Amino acid sequence: MAKPQHSWGLAPETPASPRTMRTLRKIQSHQVLSTSNALIAQTQASRASESYSTDHESAGLPGAATRARAHRRARSNSDAATREAAAAPPTATHRRPARKTGSGIGLKRSLLENFLRDGPPNGDPREGLQELKYLVLSSRVDADGDGMSPYRIYLWLILLDIPPMPTDDYLALIHRGRSPAYAKIRNDTFRTLATDPLFKRRVTEASLIRLLNAVAWKLHDSKPKPRSRPTSSRRREMELLVNTPPSIAEETTFGGELESINSGATSDSAIYVQGMNVLCAPFLYAARSEVEAFALFHYFVTRECPGYIRGAMDGVHKGLRLVDRCLEVVEPKLAAYLFSKGMHAELYAFPSVLTLCACTPPLPEVLHLWDFLFAYGPHLNILCIVAQLIRMRDMIFESPSPNKILRSFPPLDAREIIALTVLIVRKIPEDLYAEMINHAK
Structure with a gap:
């Protein structure tokens, strides 16, 4: 598989556990989505969110205008990058066909693509991952009418932290x-x-x-291999073990094997x-x-x-x-x-x-x-x-x-x-x- 152009890592060199780190990121995502109004401010014109927020202000949800006024970006570096990108004239080598989708959305899409190519501006993978998530949340991946994008697959590989496979x-x-x-x-x-x-x-x-x-x-291949059938001598030992009081059987090395064989416990995957x-x-x-x-x-x-x-x-x-x-x-x-x-x-x-x-x-x-x-x-x-x-x-x-x-x-x-x-x-x-x-x- 061709290695993605990005080469920056998304995890520390010695992570505690991939599954643990992934779970922590999910919990952190809940906190971000529960407290951040980045997407709400940009989608307040959406019919669904307008209808829902209007019908539920009595239930304690703030209105769209209130949420938009309360919106603040926590990372000033990305804001500066946005202003610089907006002020800088487009170069001939990176000019793309104009799309009638709004200048703001087009700029966000360009930022997302550039971010994937160049990596985080300050070289911090953790902060870079959060910024990448924000860009995904606040804008759509640039794609054609069929949904095809030249960099979406690399975005998924990064977000799921999957290394290249031979x-x-x-x-x-x-x-x-x-x-x-x-x-x-x-x-x-x-x-x-x-x-x-x-x-x-x-x-x-x-x-x-x-x-x-x-x-x-x-x-x-990952399923556990079936146990070999016990030999005659081991079978006699296990038959004797059946008649042994449970308290003693639990202290015997055959206790676990006997329980597994009697219950027929196998992986259900x-x-x-x-x-x-x-x-x-x-x-x-x-x-x-x-x-x-x-x-x-x-x-x-x-x-x-x-x-x-x-x-x-x-x-x-x-x-x-x-x-x-x-x-x-x-x-x-x-x-x-x-x-x-x-x-x-x-x-x-x-x-x-x-x-x-x-x-x-x-x-x-x-x-x-x-x-x-x-x-x-x-x-x-x-x-x-x-x-x-x-x-x-x-x-x-x-x-x-x-x-x-x-x-x-x-x-x-x-x-x-x-x-x-x-x-x-x-x-x-x-x-x-x-x-x-x-x-x-």
Whole structure:
């Protein structure tokens, strides 16, 4: 895989633990999103946030004008860079085609791209990561109409802190042939985003099969090996141990083995579950090579949401319960109405939780939503689903059968969903937010 042009690291040379550091960053993201109004000030013209803030001022949320006046940037260096970039004339070598999207947004996009290329101005990776997150939050990644961006994949690799992967490692997995999950994979890949012409035009089914099959081999290799069958002498010792009082058995070296054998305890991690094909699709669509997509997808399912790919999918079911609980906190009337109709999240939000909303078109908006989720934590997908329900509340209240409306969510609007998510995250209690962070583990 071609190494990204950026070379600055995002973690200290001797981190305590990658998982611990990632969890701390997620908790810090909650604090930033709960106290910062950077996005709110820039999206106050959004219809969703205006409607929501107007209807909820009585519930304690400040109005958009008050939030805009209270907005202050904490880092003056980035402000200075913005003013200098605005004052400096564009050079001929870096001039890009003009886009009629507003000078402010165009400037932010240029700053984001330059930041990825040059790294943090002061050379501090920690402060640079926070500034990078702010740029993602306050502006969209510059992309064409199909959602393609030359630097988005590098942004994801940085935000998830994934090192370059040798191409030979991926090819070695491909050359192993069919994995034990190959038949299940082939049964799902042809249906992956079948109605999305953008995905079908860019990603072939063959590449999707190769990547999922390689991930299945990788997960298969990481599963614990089965224990060898005890020999005759050890079997007799264990038979004697069965008749030993439990207090003595616990002090015997065979106690752990006997308990494991009697209970048949094995790892319940699957090497493929239905839905992984849809979760994998945006990675392949945005990546510049299969190796990049493989590195991102394998990291994501093993580090960010291993609970989503277990045989029982317990992480997904926890996420569904969290959707209901968060909706009760943010929109109690809407939650009560849905519950009175027997409509809990497990009936309509399962695909959205499992795939991080990748099941809802259009795909370019999914990519913009994932920029935000990778910057501040994929656990915020729970609140993104709640935000979509809030945007649908008028239709839900007017319908005697909300299940018909919730069968398919309206097309994604990443900008409005992100703006609304930043608004409602302030209402989530810390203990509930901690459950959101850990629900997919």
